[in-house]
Structure formats: structure tokens, C-alpha cells
Amino acid sequence: MTQTIHKQAAHLATIIGSDAEALDVARTLAQAFAREAAQRDAQRRAPYEELTRFSQSGLWGITVPREFGGAGVSSATLAEVVALISAADGSLGQIPQNHYYTLEVIRVQGSEAQKRDLFARALAGERFGNALVERRSATASERTMQLVPDGEGAFRISGEKFYATGALYAQWIPTAVVGEDGNAYLVIVARDAQGVEVIDDWSGFGQRGTASGTVKFDNVRVAADQVLLLADPHQPRTTIKPYAQLIHAAIDQGLARGAHDATRAFVTTQSRPWIEANVERAAHDPLTISEFGRLAVRLEAADALVERAADQLDAARVDPQPGKVAEAVVAVAEARALTTEIALAASTKLFELAGTRAAAGELDLDRYWRNARVHTLHDPVRWKIAAVGDYYLNGRLPTQSGTT
Missing domain, CATH: 1.20.140.10 (Butyryl-CoA Dehydrogenase, subunit A, domain 3)
Incomplete structure (x- = not known):
């Protein structure tokens, strides 16, 4: 997988080893994040410093399975961690939602090589955002962006996504596309890849700090190992x-x-x-x-x-x-x-x-x-x-x- 890393990357994240430790860290961070939550909201201040501290704390890696070096915390622990942070600052609580979602996609659908690479990145403090929803689709779950083959072992994607929570702050932007076989795929696109443009045009009156704006892809090239199956309608439902x-x-x-x-x-x-x-x-x-x-x-x-x-x-x-x-x-x-x-x-x-x-x-x-x-x-x-x-x-x- 491409080694390009966005300049906001966190390099020395702590590795959390247990559910109890994850909850302790979340409580401590929640107290710190609550102190200026009102000011950040009133000023629409992007929480770059807070997110760096958040991801370096190790909390963004707690769902990585134990066999890949993470804590593999329970879903109840993850929910409590998210609730603790959301009580302090709703935007900071929502920003990693798609990060955890992506890690679950990797756990369920990823190859062993993809799991080793992508889980290691999460444990290192790198953040996954999202570019899933399309502004002009009939429903939120409908995708039209195509995964177009570009020679052996590569693809191209072009299109526009909206409600891209966390993309502005991420090193990686997981993007929902449709393959030639009609199945849905998730493409893990580097934030600084050529042809990627993240636009901070989120103007919602709530959750102001989520930066849930627009991402544009202009003929972006991705390698085959950046592509994961997202959903196959002919297969049993997943978690x-x-x-x-x-x-x-x-x-x-x-x-x-x-x-x-x-x-x-x-x-x-x-x-x-x-x-x-x-x-x-x-x-x-x-x-x-x-x-x-x-x-x-x-x-x-x-x-x-x-x-x-x-x-x-x-x-x-x-x-x-x-x-x-x-x-x-x-x-x-x-x-x-x-x-x-x-x-x-x-x-x-x-x-x-x-x-x-x-x-x-x-x-x-x-x-x-x-x-x-x-x-x-x-x-x-x-x-x-x-x-x-x-x-x-x-x-x-x-x-x-x-x-x-």
C-alpha cells in the first residue's frame, strides 16, 4: 500500500492493552476536552490539537484485534468510550465513528496482508475518515462512484462525496464505490493522493467541529491492495x-x-x-x-x-x-x-x-x-x-x- 502519510499523522501513539485501560484514558481525555468545548463550538474551531492528543492516546486503536497487537475491546467498552468523549464534546465523539467502522470492515472483509498493514497504521495513530455518501443519490446508501480498472493491479475513481466526517483531519479516506460486478467496495485512499480534494464546507448548526464537508476525487489511482469488499447482496449479512x-x-x-x-x-x-x-x-x-x-x-x-x-x-x-x-x-x-x-x-x-x-x-x-x-x-x-x-x-x- 502507498506509503504517503498526511502531515497531520500521529507517529507515537500509545498502545492500550485492556478494556479497563481504555475507559480510564477516555475519562481523562473527556475531562480535558470538556474545558474548552463551548469555545470550540462557538468559534467553529477545528480541533486539530485535540485530535492529535486523542489519536495518540491509543483510543483510536482499541478495536484492533489482539492477534494484530490491539486490545480488541468489547463493543460495550467502545460504546462507553465514545459516549464519554461525546458527553464532553459532541464533535470529538463523532469524528472517529467512521474510523472504527473502517476497522470493522477490515476485520470482517480484509485479507491477512490488509489487516497487518491497516491495523498497524491505526495502532500508530493514523486516522481513517470517510467519503461514503453521495450528495445527489436517491438514498444515503446508494453509490454511483465507479471502481474502474486501470491495468493490472490498479484502479481509478472519480466523483464527489458529501457528509465526509473526519476526512479533513485524516491520513486516509475510506471511500465507497461500485465495482464492475455490481458489488460495493471500500477503497482506502491516501488523504494526500494526487487528485484528492477535501473541502471544508460543512455549515451545519450542530456538530460544528466534525468538518462533515465534501471530498472530490479526480481520476485518483488506487492499488488493488487498497480495495476491500464492502457488501455482497448475495452473501449473508455481516456485523x-x-x-x-x-x-x-x-x-x-x-x-x-x-x-x-x-x-x-x-x-x-x-x-x-x-x-x-x-x-x-x-x-x-x-x-x-x-x-x-x-x-x-x-x-x-x-x-x-x-x-x-x-x-x-x-x-x-x-x-x-x-x-x-x-x-x-x-x-x-x-x-x-x-x-x-x-x-x-x-x-x-x-x-x-x-x-x-x-x-x-x-x-x-x-x-x-x-x-x-x-x-x-x-x-x-x-x-x-x-x-x-x-x-x-x-x-x-x-x-x-x-x-x-
């Missing part, structure tokens, strides 16, 4: 998509926790003299206490569903029988449904319980709602709820829907 969806659930879970914690902090610890009396009353007001309790219960329920889904997903990853994979898909859909609801509810309730100062922008508390509102639109949760209902009512297994 790749529910794995990606679980990470999205964890992002929403973290956003809900962040809003919940911000609400508690606001109504209990505000120190400005002119509002102290009102805050004291708010912290002991029965209605405020009741509403805060309702949120806490739903958040605990979402946490439980995420953990349950992660356990079922791991069972399917070890033994990817169709029935187990389908059960994992349903469990992840259930978790996504509730994490979507609690992320929106917690961030909305923050306005109600904190009052007008939450909406005035002075404390940038509105970022929790903006982040939750934008991220929960990633793919429609209403279809997940319908799929769950169809499964329990009619015994119909979910289709291969749901994107990264």
Missing part, C-alpha cells in the same frame, strides 16, 4: 452495519449525558449573586426535581439498551450466524431509538429548567440541543422503530438498511 450504528447510538447517549450534566450543574451550582436565589429555588423545586428524575430514568434505560445491544453484537461478531446478526441488528435499532429520544429530550429540557440564559448563548448551553438535533438526523430513527415492530409482530428480519 459491519450494526457495529457502525451502535457507535452512533453511543454518540447520542453521550450527548444526552452531557445535556443532563449541564442541567444539573446549572440548577445547583450557579454562583452569580443576582441569580443565586432563583437557582436555589430551582434546585429544590418539586417540579424541577421530578422532571430531572424523569430524564435520569430514561437515560439509565438508554444506557442499559446500549449495553445489551453491544453484548448481542459481540455474540454475532464471534459467531456471525444469520439469526444472531439479525438479533443484534434489532437490539442496536432499539438502542438507537431510545438514545435518539433521550438526547433530544435531555437537551430540550435543559432550556426549560435552566431558563432564558440557556437560550441566550452566554454559556453556549444551546450546543447540546444543536448537536443532538443534527446528529439524530443522521438516519431516520422512525424506520428503526418500524423495523423493530415488524420483527416482533411479524417475525420479519430487518433488511440490510442503516448506514454508517
Whole structure:
């Protein structure tokens, strides 16, 4: 594989050896990332320094299997790591989502040589972004970019992708294409390859730091060892998509926790003299206490569903029988449904319980709602709820829907 490395590469990443260590590192980083999260959001400041620290911490390599030098952490641990970071800074929590997705594609579909090379890069601190979705396609899962043969052992790709979260910050841009056989493939393209242009045109009002903009490919040449099968409609479903969806659930879970914690902090610890009396009353007001309790219960329920889904997903990853994979898909859909609801509810309730100062922008508390509102639109949760209902009512297994 090409040895070109983008100048933002992290070279001396720590190797994390266990689930417990991964969680400890994530908690420490979350505390650090939370300190200037409001300023980064308000200023639309790209988190280059934070991402360098994040990837060098070793957390971006924790899903690499043990036989390739990683910790091979459980899906529950990965979800908790993502939730911890997302609670501190929603953008930083979402940026590595496609990185972990790519590592799962490599685990499931990669050759031994590809696994050795690409897993080693992840362990070294190199980051995988994404260029999966096409702006003008009918659905988010539809691809039209072609993988065109270019002599023996090489291909060319041309086209434009959108919602390319993390591509601006990455050394590698995994790109979804369609082969001559009609199958979907993932091409691992070097960020600095000739013909690649990353455009920072993301203008969303939430998740501002994700840089989910545009990537253009102009006759980019890729080697055969940079190409992995992504999906074959004639083969049994894999764990790749529910794995990606679980990470999205964890992002929403973290956003809900962040809003919940911000609400508690606001109504209990505000120190400005002119509002102290009102805050004291708010912290002991029965209605405020009741509403805060309702949120806490739903958040605990979402946490439980995420953990349950992660356990079922791991069972399917070890033994990817169709029935187990389908059960994992349903469990992840259930978790996504509730994490979507609690992320929106917690961030909305923050306005109600904190009052007008939450909406005035002075404390940038509105970022929790903006982040939750934008991220929960990633793919429609209403279809997940319908799929769950169809499964329990009619015994119909979910289709291969749901994107990264």
C-alpha cells in the first residue's frame, strides 16, 4: 500500500492493552476536552490539537484485534468510550465513528496482508475518515462512484462525496464505490493522493467541529491492495452495519449525558449573586426535581439498551450466524431509538429548567440541543422503530438498511 502519510499523522501513539485501560484514558481525555468545548463550538474551531492528543492516546486503536497487537475491546467498552468523549464534546465523539467502522470492515472483509498493514497504521495513530455518501443519490446508501480498472493491479475513481466526517483531519479516506460486478467496495485512499480534494464546507448548526464537508476525487489511482469488499447482496449479512450504528447510538447517549450534566450543574451550582436565589429555588423545586428524575430514568434505560445491544453484537461478531446478526441488528435499532429520544429530550429540557440564559448563548448551553438535533438526523430513527415492530409482530428480519 502507498506509503504517503498526511502531515497531520500521529507517529507515537500509545498502545492500550485492556478494556479497563481504555475507559480510564477516555475519562481523562473527556475531562480535558470538556474545558474548552463551548469555545470550540462557538468559534467553529477545528480541533486539530485535540485530535492529535486523542489519536495518540491509543483510543483510536482499541478495536484492533489482539492477534494484530490491539486490545480488541468489547463493543460495550467502545460504546462507553465514545459516549464519554461525546458527553464532553459532541464533535470529538463523532469524528472517529467512521474510523472504527473502517476497522470493522477490515476485520470482517480484509485479507491477512490488509489487516497487518491497516491495523498497524491505526495502532500508530493514523486516522481513517470517510467519503461514503453521495450528495445527489436517491438514498444515503446508494453509490454511483465507479471502481474502474486501470491495468493490472490498479484502479481509478472519480466523483464527489458529501457528509465526509473526519476526512479533513485524516491520513486516509475510506471511500465507497461500485465495482464492475455490481458489488460495493471500500477503497482506502491516501488523504494526500494526487487528485484528492477535501473541502471544508460543512455549515451545519450542530456538530460544528466534525468538518462533515465534501471530498472530490479526480481520476485518483488506487492499488488493488487498497480495495476491500464492502457488501455482497448475495452473501449473508455481516456485523459491519450494526457495529457502525451502535457507535452512533453511543454518540447520542453521550450527548444526552452531557445535556443532563449541564442541567444539573446549572440548577445547583450557579454562583452569580443576582441569580443565586432563583437557582436555589430551582434546585429544590418539586417540579424541577421530578422532571430531572424523569430524564435520569430514561437515560439509565438508554444506557442499559446500549449495553445489551453491544453484548448481542459481540455474540454475532464471534459467531456471525444469520439469526444472531439479525438479533443484534434489532437490539442496536432499539438502542438507537431510545438514545435518539433521550438526547433530544435531555437537551430540550435543559432550556426549560435552566431558563432564558440557556437560550441566550452566554454559556453556549444551546450546543447540546444543536448537536443532538443534527446528529439524530443522521438516519431516520422512525424506520428503526418500524423495523423493530415488524420483527416482533411479524417475525420479519430487518433488511440490510442503516448506514454508517
